[in-house]
Amino acid sequence: MNAFRMPERPHGWRPPQYARAVGCLRAALPTIAPIRRQAVSAWSEQSRFLLDNGSVVPWRNSVTPYMVEPMDTTTSRRFRAAVFVGPARTGKTDALILNKTAHTICCDPQDLRIVHMSQDAAREFSRKKLGQLIRYTPDVSERLGKERYDDNTLIKNFEGNMSVDVAWPVVAKMSASDIPLMLLTDYDRMPEDIGGEGTAFDLSFKRTQTFGSRGMTVVESSPGRPVLDDDFDAPETERHLAPPCTGILSLYNRGTRGRFYWPCPDCSSLFEPDFKLLQYPEKGTPAEKGAGAFLACPHCGCVLEHRHKRERNQFAQWLHESRIGELVPIHDDSLRETDIASWWLNGTVAAFQSWAELVTRYEGALEEFDRTRDSKALKTTITVDQGKPFSERLIADEDELSVKELKDRAEPYALNIAPAESRFLLIAVDVQKGRFVVEVFAFGVELEHWVIARFDMHTPPSSAPRAQERAIDPARYSEDWDALFDLLEREFPVLGAPFSLVPVALVVDGFGEEGVTKHAYAFYRRAKAKGYRGRVFISKGMRGYDRDRAVLRTPEKQEGKRLKKASDLKILQIGTWKMKNELVAALSRTDPGPGACHLSKNLPTDVFEELCAEEKTSKGWELKKGKKRNEAFDLGVYALALVIVLKGERINWDRPPTWAAELDRNAFARARSLAFTSDSKEPDAQDVAREEEQPEPSLEPAQQTSKPSRKKRPRSRRRRGFGDY
Structure with a gap:
């Protein structure tokens, strides 16, 4: 057998380098x-380079x-999260995401994950x-791994056994592993809920x-969620x-709440530069207005132009909230107790946009909204340019109500006493689950009126089944509606007069939860049987501006395939959109x-909030986002x-009917010395109406061309109610 022989090696061959x-x-x-x-x-200023207008600059x-x-x-080892809110063109992504990466x-190799708003982004x-x-x-590029799979599109591996993972907000990326550093960019454009498991921040915080x-x-992020x-x-x-x-401003509120303050060059007082401090001409094109923009110190009126911005930024400082509401630096011992550091910068300070651009875009968006009623451009410039959340208040009608305005104008009169x-007096009742919501209105000459009472009725009348064991249930117990009869017997003293007034009439919403309408009709029929004819009304709201303001109509009921009017009922149909306009005007x-x-x-705070809920x-007319209760409205x-x-x-x-006459001859007035009882003789509105017959109300006064003739009604015996209208 021949011995094994190594193959001949070519000239110059060398063994491989192991x-x-x-x-290693x-x-x-x-x-x-x-x-x-x-x-x-410090590291960024020393080592970071970036591309700026085609040039690489430090x-x-x-x-x-x-x-x-x-x-x-x-x-910081003191905080576990850093939240920054600001407009576009501030350098926040470069500073907080890229510089931190x-x-x-280079300084502390550890795994990190950058999360953007979508896979494409x-x-x-x-x-x-x-x-x-x-x-x-260079300091970064030289640390990039040299192996084949170290430089992929979404994953970069670096020296020190470190990887940078670029991801998007899905459960697999937010919940799969423990990562010491999570960087979230453009947060308000991410979904509010990631796969039903929570917000992107809370899931990242857990990682x-x-x-x-x-x-x-x-x-x-810049703020992108509405107020x-x-x-x-x-x-x-x-x-x-x-x-x-929701979104990043909710995270900001959980943190230290830092704002950026400039010192005034004249008075040295600190103030926060804001878009509302910018002044510019009222007339001209948006560009002409922007060209004339300047900022005035709110303390002394010192004028600052855009060219002063960079200098003021160098002398400015961040101030955060303390535990007692004072403004302090972030390292102060009295800083608000939280593990989230947060900052909010507005667009007036942003380095890469001028005041002229801010004003031009804002005024241009306002003009577009005035022409088209489309608020998209206005919303964009407020959130992206100014760095503020968008509020519907900015595009609301000038006469739209606000809670603060109503509270400021409220008067110090006592409740449960008529002026x-x-x-x-009139009583309005709204039907809610487990309660009746009641308001009492006092009307004077020319229908000037006051809200004199607001309360909820939770307790069923004693005659109702299991009255002591449950709350009022208007949808299931017809007997519970009898509690409303007591409201028609209640006396309200008149301020400075020896009289009390009994409510003239009561109106209750009869349409809502299943079962309410049936019991409302039964209540109406019982009211007539008890002698309250003409003093109890069932209302139904009708949407649309093509409706009558308010009219009594007989509802229709279906019998087989035919519609038949239920002649014993009259429903107060209300054109709610028209009437809401009138109520806003009155308020x-x-x-x-x-x-x-x-x-x-003295009215509950809920009343003011409900009046502004739509x-x-x-x-x-629609409920505002986030509002649920509008009973007062x-x-x-x-x-x-x-x-x-x-x-x-x-x-x-000059000659009012006796139910609206002066107190000494008012049919619903009671001497305060006499206690009112259910057996007392009630005023008869039909009787008093003989003294001053009123024509049928015109639902569209502007269209009425002639005054209807008055008709005399025959005298009738006195009874409790007004009679049918």
Whole structure:
């Protein structure tokens, strides 16, 4: 057998280079290297390079000095999250996402994940933003892994056994692993709920929990969610509190709430530069207005032009809320107790947009809204340029109500007492689950009126089944409606007079939860049987502006295939959209007089909020977003509608009917010394109407061309009610 022979090797052949221990050790050393203790802002100014208008330039903190504190706080062991709210063109993504990423790669290698709003946005961010960071910053590029799979589109591996993962908000990316550093960009464009498991911030915050004080979640975005309460007013002790919103402003409110303050060059007083402090000409094109924009110090009126902005930014400082509501630096011992550091910057300070651009875009968007009633452009410039949340209040009608305005105009009169000017009382009732909501209105000459009582009725009448064991249930127990009869017997003393007034009539909403309408009809029939004819009304709201303001109509019922009128019922049909316009006008009147509606400071806060719970849109009146209760608004509409069908608008106040006469001859007035009982003789509205017959009310006064003739009614025996209308 021939012996084995090695093949002949070509000339110059050398054996392959096998891995050496020294090479493996060199590659592993960054993993165990000590942390390079250098602030993010200091490292960025020393080592970061970026592409600017085609040129590669070094990072300069002096360009965006307001980003220094937020950047440096991302390495803090005191806070576990950093939240930054600001407009576009502030440099927030470069500072908080890219600079933080590069600093981590070079100074403290550890895994991090960047989360963008969508998969496409994540790929673009990785290719452009992250790619440029690696390409133009030598300290970063030299640490990029040299292996085949170290430089993928969404995953980059670096020395020190570190990876940068660019992801998007899905459960698989937000819940799968523990990561010490989570960076979320453009947060308000992410879904509010990630796969039914919570917000992107809360899921990210949980991912870093394992690492204790070394874990950090960084979030940045311009505000993109609408204000949920247009009547929000920050309390004095929380002056930096943002309006109630979901998204990044809700995270800001959970944090230290920092705002950026300029010192005035004249008076040295600190103030927060804001778009509302910008002044510009009232006339001209949007561009002409923008060209004339300047800012005035709110303390001394010192004029600052856009060219002064960079200088003022260098001397400015962030101030956060303390535990007692004072404004302090972030390192102050009295800082608000929270593990989230938060900042909110407005567009007036932004380095890369001028005041002329801010004003031009805002005024242009306003003009477009005035022409088209489309608020998209206005919303964009407010959120993206100014860095503020969008509020529907900005596009509301000038006469639309606000809670603060109503509270400021409210008067200090006592409740459950009719003002001295009162001529008659009306009661409006709204049906809610487990209660009747009641308001009492006192009307005077020319229908000026006051809300004199607001309360809920929860207890069924004693005659109802299991009255002591349950709350009122209008949808299931017809007997519970009898509690409303007591309201018609109740006396309200008149201020400064020896009389009390008994309500003239009561109106109750009879349409809502299943079962309510049937029991409302039964209540109406019992009222007639008890002698309250003409004093009890069942109302039904009708949407649309083509409806009558208020009219009594007999409803129809179906018998087989035929519709037949139920002749024993008359429903007060209300054109709610028209009547809501009238109620807003009555509430908006600042002076006493005909039709004015007065509110007491002693009314519950809910009343003021409910009166402002709806807004007038192109589709009609609708509940504002986030609002659920509007009872006071509806009750005011019911009362005004009831006045119409009682012919209150036709009263000749020189010769009023006795139910609206002066107290000494008012049919519903009672001497206060005499106790009112259910056996007392009730006034007869049919009888008193003989003295002053009122014509049928015109539902469209502008269309009436002639005055209807008056008809004499035959005399009838006195009875409790007004009679049928």
